[in-house]
Amino acid sequence: DVKVTQSxxxxxxxxxxxxxxxxxxDMDHENMFWYRQDPGLGLRLIYFSYDVKMKEKGDIPEGYxxxxxxxxxxxxxxxxxxxxxxxxxxxxxxxxxxxxxEQYFGPGTRLTVT
Amino acid sequence: xxQLNQSPQSMxxxxxxxxxxxxxxxxxxxxxxxxxxxxxEGPVLLIALYKAGELTSNGRLTAQFGITRKDSxxxxxxxxxxxxxxYFCAGQLTGAGSYQLTFGKGTxxxxxx
Numbered sequence: 020d021v022k023v024t025q026s027x028x029x030x031x032x033x034x035x036x037x038x039x040x041x042x043x044x045d046m047d048h049e050n051m052f053w054y055r056q057d058p059g060l061g062l063r064l065i066y067f068s069y070d071v072k073m074k075e076k077g078d079i080p081e082g083y084x085x086x087x088x089x090x091x092x093x094x095x096x097x098x099x100x101x102x103x104x105x106x107x108x109x110x111x112x113x114x115x116x117x118x119x120x121e122q123y124f125g126p127g128t129r130l131t132v133t
Numbered sequence: 134x135x136q137l138n139q140s141p142q143s144m145x146x147x148x149x150x151x152x153x154x155x156x157x158x159x160x161x162x163x164x165x166x167x168x169x170x171x172x173x174e175g176p177v178l179l180i181a182l183y184k185a186g187e188l189t190s191n192g193r194l195t196a197q198f199g200i201t202r203k204d205s206x207x208x209x210x211x212x213x214x215x216x217x218x219x220y221f222c223a224g225q226l227t228g229a230g231s232y233q234l235t236f237g238k239g240t241x242x243x244x245x246x
Contacts, residue, residue: 052233059238060238061221061236061237061238062176062236064233067232067233077233109175111175115232120164120166120181120225120232120234121166121181122166122234123178124168124176124178125175126174126175127173127174127175
């Protein structure tokens with residue numbers, strides 16, 4: 020079974036802090052994704068990566084950056100957290116094999132910025 | 134970005150009833166996926182569909198890839214309390230070069246025992 024883990028389930032940070040959210044997958048997947056999920060807005064893609072050291076902007080990259088130094092790990096960084104970044108953050112991974120698009124999600128990190 | 138219209142937004146059903154929900158779009162999709170999300174958890178993949186007309190089952194769940202490639206349906210038979218949650222459809226657009234998915238906004242299912 021695919022396993023995607025996220026470093027924290029709940030996080031409370033102050034405005035202006037630098038925040039790191041870590042995601043690790045154990046299925047040797049090439050592709051990794053970061054989403055945020057907000058009521059009424061659904062899942063929105065922040066960034067994704069299709070290879071080590073590669074990254075692509077998603078629909079809402081402003082205020083975020085990412086790092087992918089190893090294949091199994093994809094980090095989301097909030098350079099200076101703001102209250103409008105309070106949200107549920109979900110990491111996902113998928114394989115590049117045979118054009119499969121099945122994304123497997125982690126349990127999520129609920130971030131509150133005060 | 135592209136929109137997936139998922140309906141209904143929410144539904145309340147009696148335990149034992151069958152449930153049907155769908156996703157539609159004005160665009161053509163290569164792939165349809167159905168996920169379930171429990172409160173406070175990440176979405177879990179239920180069914181993946183890769184061919185127009187494909188009908189796939191996973192236990193009491195059955196999903197279909199519409200012939201027009203612009204829609205998909207999920208049916209749950211004989212609902213039970215643990216079916217409660219939010220069900221999302223997701224699709225991969227024809228011609229899209231990346232591995233991105235477009236997500237519907239979800240159908241919230243409540244089951245009355």
